Amino acid sequence: METTITPLRATSLGRAHLSYLPQRPPVNLSFQDLSYSVSNGKASKLILRGLNGEFHSGQLTAILGPSGAGKSTLLNVLAGYRVDGASGMICTNGEARDLASFRKLSRYIMQEDLLQPLITVQEAMLMAADLKLGNKLNKEKKAVVVDEIIDLLRLGKARHTTSERLSGGEKKRLSIALELVNNPPVVFLDEPTTGLDDVASSTCLSLLKRVARGGRTVVCSLHTPSARLFSVFDHVYVVAEGRCAYQGTSAGVVPFLRELNLPCPTTYNPADFIIEVSSGEYGSHLDRMVAAVENGRCQRWRDYGLEMENSGCGELDIEQLNSGVISSHTYEYESSGYEQFSVLVKRMALQTFRNAGYLRLRFGLHVFIGVIVGALFSKMGYDASKTLFNFGFCFACVMAMLYTTMMPVLLAFPSEVMLIKREYFNRWYGLKPYFAAMLVSRTPATIFFALLYLVIVYPWTEQPMEPKRIVMFVTICILVALISESLGTVISSTLSVVNSMFVGPVVTVPLMLLSVYGIGNGDDPIPIVWRLARACSYMRYGLEGLIAAVYGPPRANLICPDEVAYCENRNVKHFVKTMGMAGVSYWVDLGVLCGMLLATNLAAYYLLRQRLSPNYAFRAVKVIGQFIKTKISGSH
Numbered sequence: 001m002e003t004t005i006t007p008l009r010a011t012s013l014g015r016a017h018l019s020y021l022p023q024r025p026p027v028n029l030s031f032q033d034l035s036y037s038v039s040n041g042k043a044s045k046l047i048l049r050g051l052n053g054e055f056h057s058g059q060l061t062a063i064l065g066p067s068g069a070g071k072s073t074l075l076n077v078l079a080g081y082r083v084d085g086a087s088g089m090i091c092t093n094g095e096a097r098d099l100a101s102f103r104k105l106s107r108y109i110m111q112e113d114l115l116q117p118l119i120t121v122q123e124a125m126l127m128a129a130d131l132k133l134g135n136k137l138n139k140e141k142k143a144v145v146v147d148e149i150i151d152l153l154r155l156g157k158a159r160h161t162t163s164e165r166l167s168g169g170e171k172k173r174l175s176i177a178l179e180l181v182n183n184p185p186v187v188f189l190d191e192p193t194t195g196l197d198d199v200a201s202s203t204c205l206s207l208l209k210r211v212a213r214g215g216r217t218v219v220c221s222l223h224t225p226s227a228r229l230f231s232v233f234d235h236v237y238v239v240a241e242g243r244c245a246y247q248g249t250s251a252g253v254v255p256f257l258r259e260l261n262l263p264c265p266t267t268y269n270p271a272d273f274i275i276e277v278s279s280g281e282y283g284s285h286l287d288r289m290v291a292a293v294e295n296g297r298c299q300r301w302r303d304y305g306l307e308m309e310n311s312g313c314g315e316l317d318i319e320q321l322n323s324g325v326i327s328s329h330t331y332e333y334e335s336s337g338y339e340q341f342s343v344l345v346k347r348m349a350l351q352t353f354r355n356a357g358y359l360r361l362r363f364g365l366h367v368f369i370g371v372i373v374g375a376l377f378s379k380m381g382y383d384a385s386k387t388l389f390n391f392g393f394c395f396a397c398v399m400a401m402l403y404t405t406m407m408p409v410l411l412a413f414p415s416e417v418m419l420i421k422r423e424y425f426n427r428w429y430g431l432k433p434y435f436a437a438m439l440v441s442r443t444p445a446t447i448f449f450a451l452l453y454l455v456i457v458y459p460w461t462e463q464p465m466e467p468k469r470i471v472m473f474v475t476i477c478i479l480v481a482l483i484s485e486s487l488g489t490v491i492s493s494t495l496s497v498v499n500s501m502f503v504g505p506v507v508t509v510p511l512m513l514l515s516v517y518g519i520g521n522g523d524d525p526i527p528i529v530w531r532l533a534r535a536c537s538y539m540r541y542g543l544e545g546l547i548a549a550v551y552g553p554p555r556a557n558l559i560c561p562d563e564v565a566y567c568e569n570r571n572v573k574h575f576v577k578t579m580g581m582a583g584v585s586y587w588v589d590l591g592v593l594c595g596m597l598l599a600t601n602l603a604a605y606y607l608l609r610q611r612l613s614p615n616y617a618f619r620a621v622k623v624i625g626q627f628i629k630t631k632i633s634g635s636h
């Protein structure tokens, strides 16, 4: 379908005045014999059992059911968030769903409000508009779109508040607002009222109903809504034990149950009652309910009471739709890779500068470590009686570069991945622009802090003040810092914070030990296995590079203090030989470090891609991992 952008008239409902948004086709969603199972290594567990149903555009649909019934799973499968393990047919407008095309048309708002921190509502909305609408609209029109959505979701008062300071309800509304920016025809929401009080839930649901009235298919999974909230829904789909226990209007619930000889007490909330009945609190009636609605096939209750309520979708003035066909949609992003890159760099830079506390902490940390290292190795650069200690200084620099850059990544990146996952799934941007923006935005800070540390320690420890040696030393330190940062990204791109913090040291300690393996051996050869293992340690190349920068030829003999009778390591060449680094070339080390930086970044990119959309090999590895985990936990 050609996406045309025309100003839309205000709807006759006078509620959803959205101008300039791309017109989209209405999307009716239906599914037949939908099953979903998970394998836990030993056996597979059937979670959804042959469900059928239809969710129409212009309607607000609730998926209800007892806890553990399969509501979120159904939503995940319909949204395409979970694909493996699903069987059956999912159709859009009567035709088999094409997942890639469907993802472009649908948005999934997850239970947790994963919002970019330190960005105001207005900024977040404008950035979302830049990413999702590209250059099809000029700045002024994008501002109009943003203002209208902010008004629609009543976020005007919080316009200049940063996302972490928003209330629970405002966060939820911002999550919804961000996904409405390019007018998606289908919106899925997992538990949109969780954590909200009754008033906030009511506001949220009536806003969603307005969104639906704009012609979108809005589907939410919900726990037990109050009777007032329940009546807001146009369509209710009850799931119990992975089967459909009711499908129809909210008004149809009571007569449906009455027909099955399950009269709802007049003072009772019908939503609570149908959930209690389906969960077996009044005996086992689930089979009868499932049979009465033919596991979701029966349409008898679909329009029940709609004439009375005058709220059927037939009454709607759905102006934001046109008659396009979905299948001819292009799968491209609305904005170019470069546009995505520049918006993301701007967003990341803004977040970095606003995070003053973190910047101050990082600044303080580098100064603190610089002072400690400087004091420990004070004036040892020219002192022939302390040459061995000066070697220790070079090693300390490698360690400082390793831990000061890797640890923040291990701590912060796993949460960032969750955010990327949401935005990537909802097609805000591609991974390449994101990854490039991440590298561009974080590298200057890494270089700045490495320099801050070196400005303290280099002169304090009296290393040679020759410009060439300084540049060589600084370059190696920066490369070690950048590799450590990328290695942190490799580790944390697939692991949780806890696991990352565990795996980080587990990976780096052997690399650290290997970097000093064979030191002091002089010319004695070390076994090939250890040589090969040592070749994998970037810290080894870092250490060699620093030694070459400081002691590489031409360097005069060191000064032996008067009070010391004999300085064994006065001759630099002799010292380097004793350390087993006689044949070391600075340029080879530099080249290998550059290669390793490239390799770690490629690995980080690959793993992040697999985390966001895993290929078969990666999924197989995950299943094998789960299998091993089950075996291990089963054997205890």
Ligand SMILES: Nc1ncnc2c1ncn2[C@@H]1O[C@H](COP(=O)(O)OP(=O)(O)OP(=O)(O)O)[C@@H](O)[C@H]1O
Binding pocket: 038, 040, 045, 047, 065, 066, 067, 068, 069, 070, 071, 072, 073, 074, 223
């Ligand atoms: N990956 C999985 N492995 C094993 N069991 C799973 C997995 N995912 C879901 N389940 C099980 O499937 C059932 C349905 O889960 P789901 O999250 O869809 O329920 P729900 O209806 O949304 O529940 P709640 O209202 O409590 O959030 C639960 O019993 C859950 O334990």
